Amino acid sequence: MTQAERPSAAATALPVDLDEAAHRCLVAGFDGATAVPHTLKRLVDRGLGGVILFTRNVRDAEQVRRLTDELRAIRPDLIVAIDNEGGGIGHLVNAGAPEIPGPYALGVVDDPALTARCADALAGHLATLGITASYAPVADLQHQPRNPIVRTRSFGADPALAARHLRAWIAATDVRGVASCAKHFPGHGGTVTDSHHGVAIDPRPYDQLLVDLEPFRAAIAAGVPMLMSAHVVFPALDGNRPATLSRRILGDLLRLELGFDGVLVSDALEMKAIADAYGEAAGARIALAAGADQVIVAVPDLETTLACRDAVLDALHARVLPEERVWEAAGRVRRLAERYATPRRTVTAWDADAGPEAARRAVRSRPLPPPVRGAHVVDLFPAPHPALNWGGEDLLAELHTIDPTATGTTLTEEPADPAALVDAIPRDGSPLVIATSDAGLHPWQARLRDTLTARRPDALLVDTGLPEGGALCSYGRGRVNLRAVAEVLAGA
Numbered sequence: 090m091t092q093a094e095r096p097s098a099a100a101t102a103l104p105v106d107l108d109e110a111a112h113r114c115l116v117a118g119f120d121g122a123t124a125v126p127h128t129l130k131r132l133v134d135r136g137l138g139g140v141i142l143f144t145r146n147v148r149d150a151e152q153v154r155r156l157t158d159e160l161r162a163i164r165p166d167l168i169v170a171i172d173n174e175g176g177g178i179g180h181l182v183n184a185g186a187p188e189i190p191g192p193y194a195l196g197v198v199d200d201p202a203l204t205a206r207c208a209d210a211l212a213g214h215l216a217t218l219g220i221t222a223s224y225a226p227v228a229d230l231q232h233q234p235r236n237p238i239v240r241t242r243s244f245g246a247d248p249a250l251a252a253r254h255l256r257a258w259i260a261a262t263d264v265r266g267v268a269s270c271a272k273h274f275p276g277h278g279g280t281v282t283d284s285h286h287g288v289a290i291d292p293r294p295y296d297q298l299l300v301d302l303e304p305f306r307a308a309i310a311a312g313v314p315m316l317m318s319a320h321v322v323f324p325a326l327d328g329n330r331p332a333t334l335s336r337r338i339l340g341d342l343l344r345l346e347l348g349f350d351g352v353l354v355s356d357a358l359e360m361k362a363i364a365d366a367y368g369e370a371a372g373a374r375i376a377l378a379a380g381a382d383q384v385i386v387a388v389p390d391l392e393t394t395l396a397c398r399d400a401v402l403d404a405l406h407a408r409v410l411p412e413e414r415v416w417e418a419a420g421r422v423r424r425l426a427e428r429y430a431t432p433r434r435t436v437t438a439w440d441a442d443a444g445p446e447a448a449r450r451a452v453r454s455r456p457l458p459p460p461v462r463g464a465h466v467v468d469l470f471p472a473p474h475p476a477l478n479w480g481g482e483d484l485l486a487e488l489h490t491i492d493p494t495a496t497g498t499t500l501t502e503e504p505a506d507p508a509a510l511v512d513a514i515p516r517d518g519s520p521l522v523i524a525t526s527d528a529g530l531h532p533w534q535a536r537l538r539d540t541l542t543a544r545r546p547d548a549l550l551v552d553t554g555l556p557e558g559g560a561l562c563s564y565g566r567g568r569v570n571l572r573a574v575a576e577v578l579a580g581a
Contacts, residue, residue: 102406109136110419111401114377116141117172118355120389123147125159128391133160134396138383138422139168142220143180145389148183148220157432159218166426172221174212174242178475178484182511187214188569189444192227192254193452193555195266196244197564201257203450206443207260212265213439213473219432221267222425226258228304229278231555237530240555241565246278248300249458252307259311265391265436268429272317273356275332276301284320284362285475288320288331295325301309306347317350320362320383331362334372335472339380352425352512353380358397369393370400376400380411382418388555405558423486448573451564458549458560459522460580464488466497467510468543469490470533470566471551472525473501482568484524484553488575495579503533503542510537511544521545522578526566527554549578 103111112132116139119129129140130169140160147153157169176191184275195204208226213221230251231243244251254272262269278301281354291298305316318333321447327335334353343349355376358364363372380510386394404410468484483499485570496515505512514521523541528534542548551574552559553566563570563578 090488101470101518102399103402105531107405107412107415108402110415111405112136113138114381114383114401114418115139115373115386115394115398115497116168116383117391117394118143118385118389119146119391121286122152122156125156125163128395130163132164132391133167134464137164137167138419139170139508141224141385141387142169142171143387145181146182146232147181147406149518153181153184153218153220161219161430166423166430168422169220170224170428170432171215171220172225173223173340174225174571175207175211175567176241177380179567181214181218185214187211187439187441187444188567189256189452190448190567190570191241191565192244193231193241194253194564194570195491196247196250196456197451198447199250201449202255203443203447204254205257205261206440206514207447208261209265210439210443211438212267212440214434215267216265216433221429221432222270223262223267224272224315224317226255226269226271226272228255228308230275231272231278233279234529235281236278238285239278241525243278244304248303248445251304255308255313256311259308259313262477263312263314266433268314270315270317270354271305271313273319273321273327273397274305274316274353274516275319275323276305276336276430277319277321280321284331284356288362288366289319291321291323293325293519298325304346309347309349314429315350315354316349317356318355320356320360320378330375333363333381334367334379334390335374336379346382347569350421352382354383355381355385359386359387359388359393370396373397374400374404374410377418378414379507382421383432384515399539417533423444430568431522442521444569445573447576448563448567448569449576450578451570452562452573455562457577459577461522461549462492462580464492464497464522464578465515465548466522466524467537468497468499468524468553469528469537470499471531478490482566482571484522484551484571484574487568487571488578492577492579500537503537507537507540511540514541516544521548522551523548524551524553525557526552526559529557
């Protein structure tokens with residue numbers, strides 16, 4: 090008998106329907122692409138509210154659809170979700186996902202109809218796979234230059250611009266029968282810490298925080314069915330706890346002031362902002378007590394999910410977590426499932442050209458340099474990050490498909506011998522292209538760029554993150570963004 094099957098002392102004292110309600114408040118990650126683990130099956134049997142898929146669960150489109158069908162055969166009202174923002178992270182690449190630039194490029198183009206076409210493509214593809222909840226779009230505003238985690242995942246710094254693109258994204262996604270989720274409430278854009286790695290704090294006073302709420306207000310007004318909380322401490326709102334664990338922020342601000350009555354889901358509890366300071370299990374209990382309706386445990390090790398589940402059951406038994414709070418949360422999850430859990434039987438075609446069009450229009454939003462055929466490219470970008478980029482795409486590879494005479498190198502860290510890199514630059518007059526990605530956050534990139542441009546002042550500079558003064562900007566490192574830059578470099 091597994092831990093999922095073996096009731097704890099608390100669970101044996103709970104009515105079956107309350108046990109089921111508590112399970113509805115959990116979203117679990119898991120390992121495997123071809124079979125549902127037995128422990129997960131038992132959790133789903135007991136009422137598990139949802140699962141979240143990652144690249145580890147994806148081999149190809151047919152396999153994903155078989156997996157989602159198998160999950161729903163256990164429980165038809167199970168919500169199957171995934172992070173699906175577009176840009177440099179794409180869990181469904183091997184399943185033929187549409188290539189869509191991240192939100193920042195869409196904000197640069199500022200054509201809500203085009204944003205809707207991109208969102209429709211992403212949602213249409215999800216629907217074919219049996220995935221009917223998408224933890225996107227990002228509603229955070231990117232206004233802190235040293236923010237390490239939002240950046241090109243945001244539509245920009247202007248709340249009105251973000252609002253109109255959120256409305257377009259949410260509406261298009263909903264038409265496909267897919268639930269969208271605006272994140273990370275009340276905003277992660279004012280921090281200088283990545284909550285994946287530590288406690289993030291937004292120190293701004295209350296009046297300055299209000300602007301970050303505007304995109305969320307717009308998303309709520311647009312009928313967004315889900316919001317995701319931020320693992321961020323806002324001393325002006327609650328000096329003690331991050332938003333995910335704060336009754337003041339989730340209850341008073343979000344529910345009472347902003348009037349949101351959809352499903353509030355936590356960001357992943359294993360992120361260090363929660364796991365290191367509280368532990369995942371305590372985080373689950375506190376988040377639900379504070380007003381979250383579902384908590385995500387994204388790690389594939391189901392023992393962590395079980396520990397979170399048991400903490401919730403024990404808290405109910407001890408009456409530390411009120412039954413009324415769990416019934417309320419489970420009711421919201423049930424309504425979400427009634428609307429979105431069942432995939433559409435027929436999925437109409439989406440516009441596969443929307444993403445490439447958006448990426449090209451973003452690149453062409455500024456004056457373009459002349460083409461540089463046969464260029465030598467030095468592409469500098471950060472090491473892979475689970476929420477920003479995987480490092481699998483590079484500008485040189487995209488340029489080489491268009492211009493086979495292009496040469497160069499790619500680096501994700503400072504080389505042991507920078508002088509050797511400089512000496513390797515061709516001296517035959519070939520054009521030099523230097524691409525950086527958020528060099529302001531990664532000084533090694535700035536040092537190499539400056540060293541190279543000292544040798545070659547005629548070098549063409551490219552920014553593949555936020556714009557930092559380069560002659561050419563992609564506004565993101567998704568493959569479709571880099572291809573759009575490559576087309577300009579090659580004059581294609």
